[in-house]
Amino acid sequence: MRIVVPVKHVPDIHSDRSFTEEGRVARGAQDGTLNELDENAIETALRLVEAFGADEREAHEVIVLTIGPADADGAIRKAYQLGADRGIRVTDDLLAGSDIFGTARAISGAIRKISAEGPIDLIITGMAALDGLGSVIPSLLAAELELPQLTLATKLTVENGVIEITRELDGVTEVLTATAPAVLSVTDHINTPRYPNFKLIMAARTKDIATWTLADIDVDPSEVGTAGARTKVTKSAPRPPRELAQLVNDKGEGGLALAEYLIKNDLV
Amino acid sequence: MATHSVLVLLDTPTIEVRSAAKELLTLARNIGEPVAVAFEAPNEKTIEQLKEYGVRRLFLGTVEGGASHHLTPVAAELLAQAVEMTQARAVLASPTFENKEISARLAYAIGAGLVIDTVKVGLEGDNFVGYKRVFAGSWDVDCTIRTPIAVATVRANAVIPAPADTPSESLEIVEFSVAPSELATSAYMVSRTEHAPIAGGSGRPKLAEAAFVVAGGRGTNGDYGPVEELADALGGAVGATRDAVDEGWIEHDAQIGQTGVTVAPRVYIGAGISGAPHHRGGMQASGIIIGVNSDADAPIFEICDFGVVGELQDVLPQAAAAIRAYKEGQYEI
Numbered sequence: 372m373r374i375v376v377p378v379k380h381v382p383d384i385h386s387d388r389s390f391t392e393e394g395r396v397a398r399g400a401q402d403g404t405l406n407e408l409d410e411n412a413i414e415t416a417l418r419l420v421e422a423f424g425a426d427e428r429e430a431h432e433v434i435v436l437t438i439g440p441a442d443a444d445g446a447i448r449k450a451y452q453l454g455a456d457r458g459i460r461v462t463d464d465l466l467a468g469s470d471i472f473g474t475a476r477a478i479s480g481a482i483r484k485i486s487a488e489g490p491i492d493l494i495i496t497g498m499a500a501l502d503g504l505g506s507v508i509p510s511l512l513a514a515e516l517e518l519p520q521l522t523l524a525t526k527l528t529v530e531n532g533v534i535e536i537t538r539e540l541d542g543v544t545e546v547l548t549a550t551a552p553a554v555l556s557v558t559d560h561i562n563t564p565r566y567p568n569f570k571l572i573m574a575a576r577t578k579d580i581a582t583w584t585l586a587d588i589d590v591d592p593s594e595v596g597t598a599g600a601r602t603k604v605t606k607s608a609p610r611p612p613r614e615l616a617q618l619v620n621d622k623g624e625g626g627l628a629l630a631e632y633l634i635k636n637d638l639v
Numbered sequence: 640m641a642t643h644s645v646l647v648l649l650d651t652p653t654i655e656v657r658s659a660a661k662e663l664l665t666l667a668r669n670i671g672e673p674v675a676v677a678f679e680a681p682n683e684k685t686i687e688q689l690k691e692y693g694v695r696r697l698f699l700g701t702v703e704g705g706a707s708h709h710l711t712p713v714a715a716e717l718l719a720q721a722v723e724m725t726q727a728r729a730v731l732a733s734p735t736f737e738n739k740e741i742s743a744r745l746a747y748a749i750g751a752g753l754v755i756d757t758v759k760v761g762l763e764g765d766n767f768v769g770y771k772r773v774f775a776g777s778w779d780v781d782c783t784i785r786t787p788i789a790v791a792t793v794r795a796n797a798v799i800p801a802p803a804d805t806p807s808e809s810l811e812i813v814e815f816s817v818a819p820s821e822l823a824t825s826a827y828m829v830s831r832t833e834h835a836p837i838a839g840g841s842g843r844p845k846l847a848e849a850a851f852v853v854a855g856g857r858g859t860n861g862d863y864g865p866v867e868e869l870a871d872a873l874g875g876a877v878g879a880t881r882d883a884v885d886e887g888w889i890e891h892d893a894q895i896g897q898t899g900v901t902v903a904p905r906v907y908i909g910a911g912i913s914g915a916p917h918h919r920g921g922m923q924a925s926g927i928i929i930g931v932n933s934d935a936d937a938p939i940f941e942i943c944d945f946g947v948v949g950e951l952q953d954v955l956p957q958a959a960a961a962i963r964a965y966k967e968g969q970y971e972i
Contacts, residue, residue: 519822546825547828610777
């Protein structure tokens with residue numbers, strides 16, 4: 372089984388996140404990290420290939436794929452620590468300023484190149500990137516690659532090339548099936564990602580990461596980056612921090628104080 | 640004023656036009672002619688409400704060949720047909736996960752620009768602009784759409800819904816059907832089951848759209864009684880943290896956070912919630928934030944407008960009683 376897991380290098384949610392003057396998400400190497408929700412996708416992929424047994428593990432491949440400058444290697448190294456077999460980073464100055472369509476086009480270009488080497492069974496992503504939170508890349512990959520989309524899986528089975536997922540949406544549970552190859556996204560409820568083991572941590576430091584340019588993946592530069600973007604951030608500004616809260620110690624009348632706050636401010 | 644069509648996707652045409660959809664219609668009217676789209680026939684209440692909001696046309700799409708319109712790529716093809724028929728310049732939808740997928744597939748198919756989770760959509764010159772609040776509500780961003788057609792999902796509680804000055808005299812229902820592509824039906828829907836309402840509260844507003852949200856975390860110790868009581872006094876919805884959901888104290892639908900429901904109510908009250916980043920990412924864009932926690936050092940107090948340091952089991956029922964009395968005109972301050 373060959374599985375591709377597209378991952379993203381994102382600013383740590385505990386850090387002070389910001390935009391650059393060009394309206395792009397500021398990405399610093401020191402506080403960047405593998406998007407946490409991508410760990411669920413990597414875990415899903417690893418469990419699928421490990422299910423064939425340790426003897427057969429080498430016949431199967433989990434490939435992680437990312438887009439971005441050299442910092443983004445951090446996301447792939449983290450995936451290596453977890454047990455991914457191979458990492459590819461697509462990088463090109465012309466990708467700067469890509470919107471979600473440009474990003475999906477570049478990821479799809481790389482997936483096509485991987486698939487030209489040998490058939491891919493599944494493409495698995497996390498449910499969202501914790502910086503943009505758009506959750507639309509899996510749908511766009513399915514459209515680009517003309518594959519079934521099975522998104523937001525909380526449960527997954529793959530048997531004889533038939534994939535079945537359960538997805539929990541707001542107020543509804545759906546069960547969907549499709550035949551591989553397909554694009555899947557998984558939520559953080561599908562599994563608990565493993566901790567890296569020492570041996571893999573050491574090996575991840577020096578493991579090779581392939582870098583591909585737009586020319587390598589046969590993507591027209593006019594369709595990605597600032598040139599191809601259908602949207603552009605034209606203004607960005609930090610919001611003033613909230614003023615420090617007025618805190619009331621409950622000495623028997625805390626609930627009344629809360630009600631009065633709502634009433635006085637015309638909130639009820 | 641521009642007269643191009645702005646499509647509004649209705650989530651619950653068989654029930655009513657909920658307040659989030661009224662916000663979309665209000666927004667649509669500000670930037671063009673609001674035109675409703677539905678994939679299930681509207682009931683009388685929906686029709687009357689659409690007329691109040693100045694809607695003159697509803698496009699009712701059905702799928703040929705028996706595939707479910709709940710398959711999001713299929714819904715996107717229906718919507719693309721409605722865009723074609725109306726020559727619409729913009730499409731607005733609520734920000735459910737389904738609608739994000741539909742919007743993405745639609746925008747992909749018709750070459751439109753897409754902005755997800757806006758708080759408002761405006762027209763600046765010839766361009767639509769999606770206004771967003773990002774990074775857990777800490778930054779404001781304007782996304783200008785460079786394509787002629789704009790697709791956007793819009794969060795609830797960002798616009799005050801307002802009926803039209805002149806309601807429509809009639810609502811024309813234009814029926815159309817689409818034979819979905821092989822690709823759109825390449826996944827098959829085995830089953831679709833609607834959940835019971837959160838904590839059994841069938842009269843409560845939907846969490847993602849409620850103007851008041853009372854959320855409980857670890858500090859509830861699994862008893863959501865006080866949380867529900869205050870939510871009901873305010874006419875609000877009940878929410879929870881991931882911890883509480885993982886403990887099995889409350890349904891998954893109640894989970895507020897980056898991977899659950901994103902809420903931005905007028906008033907958010909977090910009780911027994913520490914305020915971890917994942918939860919904050921799903922509620923920090925709320926209008927007023929109130930915390931109730933027995934620990935004065937809980938991080939939630941750092942982002943609050945008002946806070947009570949105390950046991951939620953004491954504070955919430957007392958607040959609920961005072962609010963009920965106020966609403967009945969029996970409580971003055």
